Amino acid sequence: MKQxxxxxxxxxxxCNEYWYENMTFxxxxxxxxxxxxxQIIRAHLMARCYDNPNSHNEAEQxxxxxxxxxT
Numbered sequence: 140m141k142q143x144x145x146x147x148x149x150x151x152x153x154c155n156e157y158w159y160e161n162m163t164f165x166x167x168x169x170x171x172x173x174x175x176x177x178q179i180i181r182a183h184l185m186a187r188c189y190d191n192p193n194s195h196n197e198a199e200q201x202x203x204x205x206x207x208x209x210t
Contacts, residue, residue, distance in 0.1 A: 141178075142174075143175075144174040145171070147167075147171050147174055148168070151167050152167070179201075179202050179206065180195070180198040180202050183197075183198040184198045
């Protein structure tokens with residue numbers, strides 16, 4: 140199973156891995172936000188019909204309308 144954004148943050152912070160990888164908290168947070176975006180888009184696509192050639196664009200538009208306006 141693919142790692143969720145929350146699991147990613149927990150793993151990085153609990154193990155202090157980010158210190159070894161020279162990552163800042165902001166970099167971890169941005170990576171987690173990108174992972175979350177991909178997960179939301181994928182979930183939206185799964186809920187819709189894959190036959191539509193515009194499905195990915197619609198899923199990204201959905202994400203942007205719902206989540207980008209809140210960040």
